[in-house]
Amino acid sequence: MKDTDPAALAPTPWHTLSPSDTAARLAVDPALGLAPPAIAERRQRHGPNRLPEAKRRPPWLRFLGQFHNPLIYVLLAAGLTTLALGHLVDAGVILGVVLINAVIGHIQEGKAERALDAVRGMLAAHATVLRQGERQQIDAGDLVPGDLVLLEAGDKVPADLRLLQARNLRVVEAALTGESAPVDKDTAATAADAGVGDRRGLCHSGTLVACGTGCGVVVATGAQTEIGRIGTLVGEVRTLATPLTRRLDRFARQITAAILAVSVLTMAWGHFVAGMAPLELFLAVVGLAVAAIPEGMPAVVTIVLAIGTRVMARKQAIVRRLPAVESLGSVTVICSDKTGTLTRNEMTAVRVVLADRELRITGTGYAPNGSFLMNDQVCQTCDSAALQALLHCALLCNDARVHRDETGEWRMTGDPTEGALITLAHKGGLDAAEGIQAHPRVDAIPFESERQYMATLHHDHAGHHEVLLKGAPERVLALCATQAGGQPLDAAHWAAALERAASAGERVLALARADWPADHAEIDIADMRPRFEMLGLVGIIDPPRDEAIAAVAECQQAGIRIKMITGDHAVTAAAIGRQLGLRAGHALTGDVIATLDAAALRRAAQDTDVFARASPEHKLRLIAALQAEGHLVAMTGDGVNDAPALKAADVGVAMGGKGTDAAREAADLVLTDDNFATIARAVREGRVVYDNIKKSLMHMLPTNGGEAGVILLAIFAGLPLPVTAAQILWVNTVTSVTLALSLAFEPAEPGVMRHAPRPTGESIITRALGTRILYVIALMVAATFWVFHWELARGAALETARTAAVNTIVVCELFYLFNVRHFTRHAFRWETLTGNRVALGVALLLVLLQLLFTYAPTLQQLFRSTPLSLSSWTMIVAIGAGLFVLVELEKAWLRRSNVDRL
Numbered sequence: 010m011k012d013t014d015p016a017a018l019a020p021t022p023w024h025t026l027s028p029s030d031t032a033a034r035l036a037v038d039p040a041l042g043l044a045p046p047a048i049a050e051r052r053q054r055h056g057p058n059r060l061p062e063a064k065r066r067p068p069w070l071r072f073l074g075q076f077h078n079p080l081i082y083v084l085l086a087a088g089l090t091t092l093a094l095g096h097l098v099d100a101g102v103i104l105g106v107v108l109i110n111a112v113i114g115h116i117q118e119g120k121a122e123r124a125l126d127a128v129r130g131m132l133a134a135h136a137t138v139l140r141q142g143e144r145q146q147i148d149a150g151d152l153v154p155g156d157l158v159l160l161e162a163g164d165k166v167p168a169d170l171r172l173l174q175a176r177n178l179r180v181v182e183a184a185l186t187g188e189s190a191p192v193d194k195d196t197a198a199t200a201a202d203a204g205v206g207d208r209r210g211l212c213h214s215g216t217l218v219a220c221g222t223g224c225g226v227v228v229a230t231g232a233q234t235e236i237g238r239i240g241t242l243v244g245e246v247r248t249l250a251t252p253l254t255r256r257l258d259r260f261a262r263q264i265t266a267a268i269l270a271v272s273v274l275t276m277a278w279g280h281f282v283a284g285m286a287p288l289e290l291f292l293a294v295v296g297l298a299v300a301a302i303p304e305g306m307p308a309v310v311t312i313v314l315a316i317g318t319r320v321m322a323r324k325q326a327i328v329r330r331l332p333a334v335e336s337l338g339s340v341t342v343i344c345s346d347k348t349g350t351l352t353r354n355e356m357t358a359v360r361v362v363l364a365d366r367e368l369r370i371t372g373t374g375y376a377p378n379g380s381f382l383m384n385d386q387v388c389q390t391c392d393s394a395a396l397q398a399l400l401h402c403a404l405l406c407n408d409a410r411v412h413r414d415e416t417g418e419w420r421m422t423g424d425p426t427e428g429a430l431i432t433l434a435h436k437g438g439l440d441a442a443e444g445i446q447a448h449p450r451v452d453a454i455p456f457e458s459e460r461q462y463m464a465t466l467h468h469d470h471a472g473h474h475e476v477l478l479k480g481a482p483e484r485v486l487a488l489c490a491t492q493a494g495g496q497p498l499d500a501a502h503w504a505a506a507l508e509r510a511a512s513a514g515e516r517v518l519a520l521a522r523a524d525w526p527a528d529h530a531e532i533d534i535a536d537m538r539p540r541f542e543m544l545g546l547v548g549i550i551d552p553p554r555d556e557a558i559a560a561v562a563e564c565q566q567a568g569i570r571i572k573m574i575t576g577d578h579a580v581t582a583a584a585i586g587r588q589l590g591l592r593a594g595h596a597l598t599g600d601v602i603a604t605l606d607a608a609a610l611r612r613a614a615q616d617t618d619v620f621a622r623a624s625p626e627h628k629l630r631l632i633a634a635l636q637a638e639g640h641l642v643a644m645t646g647d648g649v650n651d652a653p654a655l656k657a658a659d660v661g662v663a664m665g666g667k668g669t670d671a672a673r674e675a676a677d678l679v680l681t682d683d684n685f686a687t688i689a690r691a692v693r694e695g696r697v698v699y700d701n702i703k704k705s706l707m708h709m710l711p712t713n714g715g716e717a718g719v720i721l722l723a724i725f726a727g728l729p730l731p732v733t734a735a736q737i738l739w740v741n742t743v744t745s746v747t748l749a750l751s752l753a754f755e756p757a758e759p760g761v762m763r764h765a766p767r768p769t770g771e772s773i774i775t776r777a778l779g780t781r782i783l784y785v786i787a788l789m790v791a792a793t794f795w796v797f798h799w800e801l802a803r804g805a806a807l808e809t810a811r812t813a814a815v816n817t818i819v820v821c822e823l824f825y826l827f828n829v830r831h832f833t834r835h836a837f838r839w840e841t842l843t844g845n846r847v848a849l850g851v852a853l854l855l856v857l858l859q860l861l862f863t864y865a866p867t868l869q870q871l872f873r874s875t876p877l878s879l880s881s882w883t884m885i886v887a888i889g890a891g892l893f894v895l896v897e898l899e900k901a902w903l904r905r906s907n908v909d910r911l
Contacts, residue, residue: 023210027198051154051155136168157224160212165217171211172196239653256773297724300741317335337694343643344644357432361548362548377435407430430547451474478520511580515584572591572614574620582619591619599621614638645680645688651675665681696764697761700757704755705753707782715786739862754847777911796885797817808875824892825893
């Protein structure tokens with residue numbers, strides 16, 4: 010047979026070919042496998058069965074990239090200028106802040122570059138192959154197209170395979186498609202347009218064999234596999250800037266332009282109007298720049314985010330990228346995967362249909378806790394012989410087992426659907442060990458996709474034999490002649506019940522039984538004829554988490570849209586969506602998404618909440634469509650199929666427990682409890698963090714603005730400077746960072762989750778916040794000049810007047826700290842002092858530092874400060890208290906104007 014050119018391999022729709030055609034295309038004998046010469050030639054041509062490593066920026070380039078910011082440029086220029094002028098303390102503080110910020114950013118970015126490593130980790134380590142007729146165990150990386158791979162339960166599929174043989178083969182593809190239940194596999198060809206989850210003749214790399222055996226020929230390795238294609242998508246997705254970084258960048262440009270404009274204006278005034286000496290004027294402008302630049306802002310923002318990270322970690326959310334802390338608080342849409350995120354990823358029996366009644370089953374997962382309800386009333390299972398017979402069948406015609414692990418959690422071994430049935434039996438009071446001992450299995454017909462049923466033969470130690478049957482309803486009903494009580498089979502009753510369960514997105518199994526001759530110790534396919542008694546139907550679904558339902562409602566109340574994007578079937582997705590409170594009247598499927606152009610998809614993404622049978626490419630397009638509509642998008646997921654979308658979203662949220670490494674490494678946030686409700690708590694914390702960043706800036710910027718305003722007023726009025734450059738830096742060091750940083754520990758504002766998300770284009774300095782900052786700057790400038798000239802008028806020395814001016818600025822900042830603990834709520838309450846112990850502690854520390862500044866001989870020599878009299882301190886404290894009252898009056902005016910956040 011002639012070998013195939015590798016260029017023709019990649020686009021081949023292998024799922025459309027028959028096993029014989031596939032073997033012919035790949036030039037392999039299905040009975041013998043490849044020979045060594047063909048293996049060597051194909052390995053040379055296709056390379057190893059591994060994913061290629063992405064090209065990354067070297068660490069030194071990543072580090073330099075942290076300085077690419079307009080504000081950082083100004084800070085560097087100011088630091089270098091002050092260094093050249095001999096102001097070593099000033100320069101050291103400024104350059105130190107810049108360096109610390111760069112180091113933190115460098116470390117965080119390095120952690121975020123491991124997504125592809127995790128995708129590579131999805132590949133199997135070993136593979137069992139047939140080469141030259143011999144069974145061999147090889148490194149999975151040595152597989153080549155055309156290799157024959159043998160599969161059995163528990164194996165991780167090592168490459169993309171076209172099945173040549175399959176016996177009772179079921180594969181768990183949840184990590185790839187999002188579908189909870191194992192997928193039946195066979196050798197039949199499927200339609201060309203079949204999605205990944207519907208290609209029954211293919212087994213994909215990285216999926217897990219749940220049961221059965223099979224043999225497949227390798228059709229794709231490495232980057233050509235489905236997982237490899239996803240890895241390529243992850244590598245191609247660009248990480249988007251967060252709202253915080255965008256707002257800070259915009260603010261940095263604005264403040265840079267403002268500082269440059271004011272500096273130029275001051276230079277012109279000093280030279281042409283005031284006639285100042287060039288060196289004196291230059292030093293004054295440098296002092297102005299040092300005063301105006303909020304050099305503590307990068308450090309404060311980083312530390313506030315880091316504190317938010319620690320708080321989130323206590324709430325089961327691990328932050329991998331600092332700005333994501335705030336980003337969550339700004340999201341307008343959360344796109345969530347279904348399986349394992351909104352649902353438990355544990356199949357659960359929720360409906361039982363008997364011949365005369367229909368029951369609803371409570372409890373979720375594999376824990377045997379729950380009740381049987383009829384018309385919302387608890388019914389006792391022991392009172393119904395028909396129900397007991399169904400539970401007896403569910404327990405014994407079953408190969409799964411549930412047990413408690415060492416942590417006390419209930420775990421299931423075997424097929425998830427069978428796990429749901431055995432849990433149902435346990436809820437009904439049956440015990441697996443006792444049932445097996447009382448009714449041991451004699452023979453069985455295992456489940457196969459061609460038959461769509463499983464049958465087991467049991468005896469009861471008293472000579473009575475019975476066959477228990479479970480499977481697809483249409484197959485089981487065809488083998489039934491009667492139903493409970495010996496009544497003729499009511500086909501219409503069962504058809505109606507089946508339609509109700511299926512329309513609710515449930516996977517339905519039928520259970521039946523038949524008495525068996527005592528002299529027959531085995532069962533055969535020929536014995537399977539219409540002789541069974543129909544026991545009932547069981548509806549099974551992967552149910553939504555109770556806490557997820559509440560979390561979705563909370564997010565919707567906060568103005569956040571929730572959209573479910575899953576690889577599962579449309580009916581199932583819609584049913585789960587309705588239970589979650591989503592608009593699930595119409596689920597948009599992946600094949601429809603593929604036909605929509607960009608504009609149509611943007612409209613559909615706005616109007617639809619449930620998306621089904623979605624591939625990784627579909628998820629990327631949906632996220633891009635929502636972002637194009639101006640939404641800030643968070644994406645949650647746990648599978649490798651979610652990794653590209655997690656990286657493309659503004660905030661990627663991965664499940665840390667049952668999620669894959671690929672999802673965790675691509676995400677910004679990892680939930681350690683796999684609970685969607687934790688996202689609601691994280692969103693709340695993100696809003697708190699953003700509010701606290703704004704409070705920190707609202708406290709820091711008036712300090713810098715007040716200092717700059719004092720210098721500007723002195724220059725333009727031709728007066729001596731009330732504070733020196735060294736004193737300015739002292740104030741910046743002890744107040745801008747310490748007091749502003751204490752606001753990182755502020756609790757949430759009332760109603761933080763009742764507000765709509767902030768507009769994505771909103772500046773970090775809103776009009777209301779800017780007005781507050783200018784108002785406080787004016788008060789501080791007035792207060793500083795008042796005290797400065799009051800001291801001079803009393804005959805105090807210039808150094809004493811400057812010492813009083815510095816203390817006035819600090820005391821005003823100290824009083825103002827308790828103003829900004831709330832945006833508009835009044836501060837005349839005991840909670841203002843006790844609600845943030847860190848703020849109170851920092852305030853006491855600041856008082857001590859100012860006493861040292863005023864009275865310690867060493868600091869007096871360094872900053873040219875002098876002791877102050879009691880009357881000076883009385884005036885300073887009175888001025889600070891007056892500022893506090895005036896700011897509270899402004900807050901009262903805002904409250905009357907219905908403004909509750911700045």
